[in-house]
Amino acid sequence: MSKIIFIGGIGHKNEFGGELTKNKMIVSYLKDEGYRLKLVDTHNAKQRPWNILLLPLYFLLYPKAELIISTSLDNVISLLKILKVLKTNRNVVYWGIGGSFPKRIKEGLIDKELLSVFSIIIVEGHSMKDTLLECGFKNVIVCPNFKKIFYIPTPIKPQIPKFVFLSRIQPEKGVQFILDVAKKLNKDGLENKYVIDFYGGISSDFSAQFDDELKPFSNVNYKGTLNLNSKEGYDLLSSYSAMLFPTIWSGEGFPGVIIDAYISGLPVIATDWSLNKEFIIDGKTGFILPVDDVENNMYLVMLSIINKQVDIGAMSDECQAQVKKYDVNNAIKYSGIQSYI
Known part of the structure; x- marks a missing residue:
């Protein structure tokens, strides 16, 4: 399997939240599928700047590695500008977090030209995809949010709601x-x-x-x-x-x-x-x-x-x-x- 540089909030084992939880599952899934991952954890980057410093090192060591970005676009605007200037030949995937960024692109709050570096954009819902298609993007697929479902309980409903x-x-x-x-x-x-x-x-x-x-x-x-x-x-x-x-x-x-x-x-x-x-x-x-x-x-x-x-x-x-x-x-x-x- 190919090597992937994964950029996004992951956090420690016992740290959870919307982005952290989702990225933990993506990373686990990719590892189970045999992909070789190099992780750049953006969670609390100001307090853990050494994590971000791994990125240029990985770029140099793994020039053919694919890149998956799974965090808010606001966190990686500078990186997107660099990638656009470098005109990288890497396969760059944006695994979208949250639901607001297509609307912000449509309203001109995010420069859509920066997203031209992505070979594919993954969004959580069809209305998000439709908005991006209206903005001229063609490389959009839908993958809903997910969980690692390890247990289905038997509901016992209360007498009083x-x-x-x-x-x-x-x-x-x-x-x-x-x-x-x-x-x-x-x-x-x-x-x-x-x-x-x-x-x-x-x-x-x-x-x-x-x-x-x-x-x-x-x-x-x-x-x-x-x-x-x-x-x-x-x-x-x-x-x-x-x-x-x-x-x-x-x-x-x-x-x-x-x-x-x-x-x-x-x-x-x-x-x-x-x-x-x-x-x-x-x-x-x-x-x-x-x-x-x-x-x-x-x-x-x-x-x-x-x-x-x-x-x-x-x-x-x-x-x-x-x-x-x-x-x-x-x-x-x-x-x-x-x-x-």
Whole structure:
């Protein structure tokens, strides 16, 4: 197999996050397929500059090695400028992170000429591909986000509906929408009819406000972090009724938490934002909320679940039936990526 120089955030063994988690799986997959990798870890590059210094060394030692870049374009603009000037003959692949960069290219915020160095651009969704095609790119393929699926729990749904939020705790991820809907449900006398649990790291500039917002609630809780590297973590997640994901974050792509929800048999209540509608089947694996009226629509969906007007069991089964396509081996295999590396 050929040698690959891989550039992207990887982090230490116990460091995780959107980019880090995805790149760990890409690296593991490529190694399993027999590729010989030289890694340039861009995570915390300012604190670990020696990692970046490996890049010119690898360029000199391995002049024919392919190059895979899997990080935000903002992190590698300088590198792209150098590659464009050098007119490298290497096969250079961009494995896109997040969902916002095609829109930024279309709006002129990223110089699309810099991306001419890529032999192939891999994106997480078809709407991203369509945007790049509109910008004149032809070398675009779709590979959805993925997970290494090692366990499928048997969901045991609670008598009283339990909703879960599992993401970065900040307003852009829809946390304030959830809190405002909970206030309305409780005001309507439903405080003892449902539970909401939050998991995830709390944004430092939202921490104090989040703590204050939770104080009046007896049925809305912060539960810390959830370890999904263990069967126990997925067993716990599968004990919930549905996942809340009313994001309006500008960098959203196809978040891994949707796959985690499907693994655990959780329908996802999500905004019509970024790629959500491509991967959540409205009425089957979740509910899509119009972004112009998130709170009222989320209230109605949650109320219908509380009143047992939704067949959560059937939706749970459908989520777990869908998740196989997002296993790392299946997603990469069926995208056709191996034809280009």
